[in-house]
Amino acid sequence: MVEVVNAVGSGFLNREFDLSVVAEDLGSAADFDPEKYPGMYIRFSEDSPLVTLYRTGKYIVTGADSLDKLEEANDKLLNLLCDNGIIDRSDVEWFEVQNLVCTANFDQDLNLSALAIGLGLEQTEYEPEQFPGLVYRNPDLESVILIFSTGKAVITGSSDLDEVVAASDNLIQELSRLQLN
Numbered sequence: 001m002v003e004v005v006n007a008v009g010s011g012f013l014n015r016e017f018d019l020s021v022v023a024e025d026l027g028s029a030a031d032f033d034p035e036k037y038p039g040m041y042i043r044f045s046e047d048s049p050l051v052t053l054y055r056t057g058k059y060i061v062t063g064a065d066s067l068d069k070l071e072e073a074n075d076k077l078l079n080l081l082c083d084n085g086i087i088d089r090s091d092v093e094w095f096e097v098q099n100l101v102c103t104a105n106f107d108q109d110l111n112l113s114a115l116a117i118g119l120g121l122e123q124t125e126y127e128p129e130q131f132p133g134l135v136y137r138n139p140d141l142e143s144v145i146l147i148f149s150t151g152k153a154v155i156t157g158s159s160d161l162d163e164v165v166a167a168s169d170n171l172i173q174e175l176s177r178l179q180l181n
Helices: 019-029 067-083 112-119 161-177
Strands: 003-013 040-043 050-053 058-064 092-105 134-137 144-147 152-158
Touching: 003 067, 019 040, 050 067, 058 067, 067 092, 092 161, 112 134, 112 161, 144 161, 152 161
Parallel strands: none
Antiparallel strands: 003 058, 003 092, 040 050, 050 058, 092 152, 134 144, 144 152
């Protein structure tokens, strides 16, 4: 089973901002220190996704543990900016999912050296002295899977949850084919 652990989205508001003024308008929800970073951080609660808003109108939402929470954070941002008179809805150009980071557990220990050979050396990277996991890139999918000897995996590199599930299902089929499960 695939579980989303971080959904990242980005959007664009068709206007530029004086982030110092916006930070004042938003109060404690905003954190802006141009000496440290050119973007302004906005967090709605301690455990909510983090929004980074830039002077150019671009913004990034990170740390949502589901696609619904990513959309919810985007809606909260837009409502906050609209309610404070900073934007109106016509300023919203777009918002889209950029990347999903998901985990999967194949419930078995894996011999990563054998798996690298079985999956094909041209599709895998496995250098245990450098990194304890095997990197698997199926040429038919956007996703990259980091596979660990514990049978746990991290799947990333796609903005489409259906593709992430397909990548996981494909790996399960490959494990079955290789009789590694």
